[in-house]
Amino acid sequence: MIIQSIIVLGSLGLGFGIFLAYFSKRFEVKKDPKIDDVMKILPGANCGACGYAGCAAYAEAVVTNEDVPVSLCIPGQKAVADKIAKMLGRDVSEKKxxxxxxxxxxxxxxxxxxxxxxxxxxxxxxxxxxxxxxxxxxxxxxxxxxxxxxxxxxxxxxxxxxxxxxxxxxxxxxxxxxxxxxxxxxxxxxxKKIHVQCSSKDVAKDVIKACKAGCIGCKACERACPVPEKAVLVKDNLADVVYSRCVMCGKCVEACPRKIIVDERK
Amino acid sequence: MENLFAIIIGAIFVNNFILTRFLGLCPFFGVSKKTKPAIGMGLAVTFVMTLASIVTWIMYNWVLLPLGIEYLQIIVFILIIATLVQFVELFLKKANPVLYKTLGIYLPLITTNCAILGVAFLNVQEEYSFVAALVFGISAGVGFLLALLLMSGIRERLELSKVPKAFQGLPISFIVAALMSLAFLAFSGMIR
Structure with a gap:
């Protein structure tokens, strides 16, 4: 009786042990140790700004694929890109x-x-x-x-x-x-410090009714802008700064009757 | 056939493992904060339950019973379940690392999950045939998944609503679980 139970349990344990040992070899995940090193450099917020599912996914991509740039981590900015580049022996591509x-x-x-x-x-x-x-x-x-x-x-x-x-x-x-x-x-x-802080595409009459800080599309900013092609434009009843052209003179901020164009320096 | 149908409805609704039998409460509260991991956990448990009921049935009826050593069932069942969970863990690590990370600590916890041991014991207790045991294992898992899914949906909503400070977090979840359990009691008497 006792021998039977010892044999059954013993052979079960041995069988399962061999089974697990075999499959642990079979399903072994081979991982480049560099991936872990890159993981340590990354901020670990898993924000997804790089376009991958998280820091781990980006680390794997950047190590395994030469074409993935090292500068994709936006939160980490240049410091992280430099470190990754140094570790993997690559160049930091264009400065962002x-x-x-x-x-x-x-x-x-x-x-x-x-x-x-x-x-x-x-x-x-x-x-x-x-x-x-x-x-x-x-x-x-x-x-x-x-x-x-x-x-x-x-x-x-x-x-x-x-x-x-x-x-x-x-x-x-x-x-x-x-x-x-x-x-x-x-x-x-x-x-760039000058921003239009409104998104309303409603016509002026409705905007005035709804909000004290709404753009009415009066084009005062457009007229005040000294840049030849205009760095602030009104489209669909809404002004917006064209950041590539803005020289931050602040003329539109003064001209806006609704005070929705804000200069952060003030 | 009718009998199998009764087993399915019984395991999912009438005797839901979590809400009526109160088995497997640890993952029920641990992994029910978000719907996605809840589904993953539910599927993992269903998978292990199905495998466990197959293997334990074979073990019990073909090995333990003929040799007259049924008293070893607890240790044998635990051995089988532990091995299965280890196997699932190995498999997930390879096949789906994201799910593996989400399940985290709860995967090893399936090993000591009383719901799975419960399935194995109930199969013995009810003297189910092989097919019945298989169906019972699957539907018990589906019942587990259902309860987990419902709970995670409610808890996602709970996070957004104003809960009195004393009840925030787990306390309100316990209350919700109790109410859900009461609701599931309405199924009792539907079968037998």
Whole structure:
């Protein structure tokens, strides 16, 4: 009796042991040790700004594929690119312009409410109910989906009820762009300081009713701009800065009757 | 055939492993924060449950019973399940590293998951035939997956809603689980 049970258990254990040993060899994952080294250099936020599923995926791609540039990690910026290049013995390809997130809305408390929203505290949820509680259907609702998704602590909801961007912390990973249901974020060159903070394409009459900080498309900025081809243009009732041409003279900021063009230096 | 149908409905709804039998509660609370890992975990558990019920049935009926050593069933079943989980882990590492990372600590936890041992024991207790044991294993896994999926969906919504501070996190999940369990009690009596 006891011998039977010893034999059964012993042979089972031995059988399973051999089975597992065989399959651990069979399914062995061969991994380049360089991948782990690159992983250590990367920030590890898994933001996906490089275009891969996460830091691990990018590390694998950059090690195994020569054509994947070393400078794709946007949060890591040049420092990380240099380190990866050094480790893999490659050149850092073209230097990238530093980008930073910018919010194309300055409404917040200046924008009137059209109804009282008491649902789930999320922009995506609020947006489902006739485009959110703000009268302006283009503007920020301020429930902070972008704040929650920012892995670098660069966003917080300010006094005005709209997110404020900490330009030093922002690494331009683009998570907030994807998260915002109104698509209010965009990446702009860090050295450019003049921005149009409105996204409303409504006609002037509706804009005035909905929001104190809305662009009415009066073209005062266009006329004030000294650049020959105009660095600020009105299209679809909405002004926008053409960053490649802007010289940051500040004339449009002064000219704007609605004060929606903002100069960050002031 | 009718009997098999009863087993399927019984394992998924009437005697749902999590919500009625209260087995496998650890992964139920551990992996139900997001829908994606919940589905992965549910599928992994279903897979292991199916394999476990096949192998343990064969082991019990062809080895333990003829030799008259049924008292060894606990240790043998644990051995089988542990081996299976190890195998699944090896396999996932190779075939789907992303899922492997998501499941993380919970994969080894399947080893000590009472739901899987529960399936093996219930197969013995109910004296199921081989096909019935197989079907029971699959549908128990599907029931597990269903409960996990429902829970993760609710918890995703919970994260966005205003919960009193004292109830935030696990406490509210326990309350939700209790309510879900009550709801599933409504299925009792549907079969037998």
């Amino acid at each position: 312009i530093q980008l930073v997130a910018q919010l194309k809305c300055n409404g917040g408390k200046d924008a009137a409410d059209k109804y009282n929203y008491e649902g789930i505290e999320s922009c995506k949820a609020a947006n489902l109910i006739s485009g959110g509680p703000k009268s302006c259907s283009y503007g920020c609702m301020g429930y902070g989906d972008c704040v929650n998704v920012c892995k670098f602590g660069a966003l917080k909801i300010g006094e005005k009820g709209i997110p404020v961007i900490d330009k030093e912390k922002c690494v331009a990973c683009g998570m907030c762009i994807k998260e915002c249901p109104k698509r209010l974020f965009r990446l702009v060159p860090k050295e």
